[in-house]
Amino acid sequence: MSFFEQHNLDSLIRDQKFFEWVLRPTEELNEYWTNYIHENPSIHSQINEARLFINGLVKIEEDLSEEEVESLWSTIDGTLFSQKRKIFSLPRWVAAASIVFVLAISGVLIHQYLIQHVAEIDYSQVVRLNPSDNEITLFLSDSTKESFSSDEVDISYNENGVLLNGIGKVHSSDKIEKYEDSEELNQLVVPFGKHSNITLSDGTKIWLNSGSRAIYPVVFTKKYREIYIEGEAYLEVAHNAGQPFYVKTDEVKVKVLGTKFNICDYPNDRFSSIVLVEGKVQASVGKEEVILTPNQLLSLEKLSGDVSLENANVLEYISWKDGWLYCNKEKLENIIVKLSRVYNIEFKIEDQEINTLTLSGKLDLKADCAEVMKSIALTAPIKYEIDNGVIKLEMK
Amino acid sequence: MENNRYNNISDSQLWFTFLRGDKNAFNIIYEKNVQSLYKYGMNFSKDSNLVKDCIHDVFVNLYKYxxxxxxxxxxxxxxxxxxxxxxxxxxxxxxxxSPFDDVEVKFYYExxxxxxxxxxxxxxxxxLLIQKAITKLSIRQKEALYLKFNLGLKYDEIARVMDVNYQSARNLVHRGIQKVRAYCKSNSVLVLFIYANRVNR
Structure with missing residues (x-):
């Protein structure tokens, strides 16, 4: 390969027009290069060498067959548009989940299931199909569960992993020792319209927003502490440098060293986000690792994996835990999504123009939904109508 | 399938139509891109079913969002x-x-x-010598060369796919080529005068 001057050969290989000709020759390109060779006869052999080189760099690939293209489309089409087909073309994990779901009802195997799969937070995909009777539900690792009819529950564990406040009385401490090497997991599910607080055995506090789920070990017995969150949570992690704390969602994992931050990853949202209030966290998204400093917002567009880091007003992201919604030129459509979760109510936008409106101010989420709508309608040029549990919005 | 970057003009129109919820446009986007997506995807995994499942998810989410x-x-x-x-x-x-392990991303270019x-x-x-040389490349160099030679993308396009700036995309391609050339140079005793007429694909 060293026969010719390196420089000429390299530039030929990189020349767009040249490799277009090698890979996708057209009449025009043929003519151009034939003329070129004619005018520079000395270059002929270099051209051949470069051709061979480029051909060597091209991967030989197979197309999908026409049938494959068609059948792949019909599964996409089926998932999206056909109700009937949907049942048969659900992704594999859903099928797996349905099986486990049946087992969970019979209340037999879920315990073994939880124990076997401790290290794999992935199993959360399975349990998200659990029945929701619209009550806050705590699933214990001994296959019992406890439901709460109130709108808010405080759950806390002492350092031995024993539930306080009379919740989960069946729980005894000798059980914990049995599973020392494979942590016992509990799971708290908070439906839309409700919220909850958890104090973990290490003193870490979790505020869980509406429509969220937390899965966590009763006691952290491993070298690291690891919990799973779906939906939105605000965390104040107890500092323990010897046992790093990880928060995982379906999209991100966050390494924490004693800190306060908000994490939001609802399955139906296009973005996941992390907002850091205090301390330092390291977020991993796919291959990328990003370190956040206080008052920074990391957002991830789930579909493309695009990550962005910007400064943010923390209050807007964490005020929900105190029952407020701070808006600073926030799009009304985003506010509506949040309200629908907090109040478990459906919104119907009759006027597309509404999506362009923005709102600034503070909404009191402790008030009932009608109150909140009233105060929105005072500031924004909209009117609303509550009809059969659905709130319809129109421009004034 | 023809590489669709040659009819870019209609692409933006198509995209716009799709964003307004047109199901036909959605289907055309699928038809136009599925082959190159499949091939591109097969660089990251040799499991053709996994790649197809992922294409399924991408289009379902694309429509949803x-x-x-x-x-x-x-x-x-x-x-x-x-x-x-x-x-x-x-x-x-x-x-x-576990949360400690990073996925080792492979790129099957050889x-x-x-x-x-x-x-x-x-x-x-x-x-064969070139194929051997390819195995010595870094994953990102492989991807850059693949995008350049198999898909015929330009540097700015490679930069966008790989999420790097223009200069880095250029560097990845240049260094990749240099590395392959250097390997061939030091391992080849042949002088080539042969007309290479291997037909691609």
Whole structure:
């Protein structure tokens, strides 16, 4: 390969027009290069060498067959548009989940299931199909569960992993020792319209927003502490440098060293986000690792994996835990999504123009939904109508 | 399938129509991109079913999130990035990784020896040498060369798919070529005058 001057050969290989000709020759390109060779006869052999080189760099690939293209489309089409087909073309994990779901009802195997799969937070995909009777539900690792009819529950564990406040009385401490090497997991599910607080055995506090789920070990017995969150949570992690704390969602994992931050990853949202209030966290998204400093917002567009880091007003992201919604030129459509979760109510936008409106101010989420709508309608040029549990919005 | 970057003009129109919920446009986007997506995806995993499942997910999500997508998004790069993201996620899930493990992303750019068919022995040796040289490249160099030579993307397009700036995309390609050339140079005793007439694909 060293026969010719390196420089000429390299530039030929990189020349767009040249490799277009090698890979996708057209009449025009043929003519151009034939003329070129004619005018520079000395270059002929270099051209051949470069051709061979480029051909060597091209991967030989197979197309999908026409049938494959068609059948792949019909599964996409089926998932999206056909109700009937949907049942048969659900992704594999859903099928797996349905099986486990049946087992969970019979209340037999879920315990073994939880124990076997401790290290794999992935199993959360399975349990998200659990029945929701619209009550806050705590699933214990001994296959019992406890439901709460109130709108808010405080759950806390002492350092031995024993539930306080009379919740989960069946729980005894000798059980914990049995599973020392494979942590016992509990799971708290908070439906839309409700919220909850958890104090973990290490003193870490979790505020869980509406429509969220937390899965966590009763006691952290491993070298690291690891919990799973779906939906939105605000965390104040107890500092323990010897046992790093990880928060995982379906999209991100966050390494924490004693800190306060908000994490939001609802399955139906296009973005996941992390907002850091205090301390330092390291977020991993796919291959990328990003370190956040206080008052920074990391957002991830789930579909493309695009990550962005910007400064943010923390209050807007964490005020929900105190029952407020701070808006600073926030799009009304985003506010509506949040309200629908907090109040478990459906919104119907009759006027597309509404999506362009923005709102600034503070909404009191402790008030009932009608109150909140009233105060929105005072500031924004909209009117609303509550009809059969659905709130319809129109421009004034 | 023809590489659709040659009819870019209609692409933006198509994208715009799709964003307004047109199902036909959605189907055309699928038809136009599925082959190149599949091939691109097969670089990250050799499991053709996994790649197809991920393409399924990408299009389902694309439709689901269309109202939030930007009119300036370029379809092809957007889909490429989405597919890569989806495959890497699927691989790490199937390996049931703990939070400490990073997914080792592979890029299968090399051809198998059986694929390297040519009637000319000297030429074949040369092609095999190049294949060997490819294995010495970094994953990102492989991807850059793949995008350049297999898909015919320009540097700015490679930069967008790989999420790097223009200069880095250029560097990846240049250094990749240099590395392959250097390897061939030090391992080849042949002087080539042969007309390379291997037909691509």
């Amino acid at each position: 269309r109202e939030n997508l930007n009119e300036t998004n370029n379809i092809q790069y957007y889909l490429f990035k989405a597919l890569k993201h989806s495959i890497i996620k699927a691989i790490s899930k199937s390996r049931k990784l 051809n198998s020896i059986e694929d390297t068919v040519t009637e000319n022995d000297i030429e074949r040796d040369q092609l």
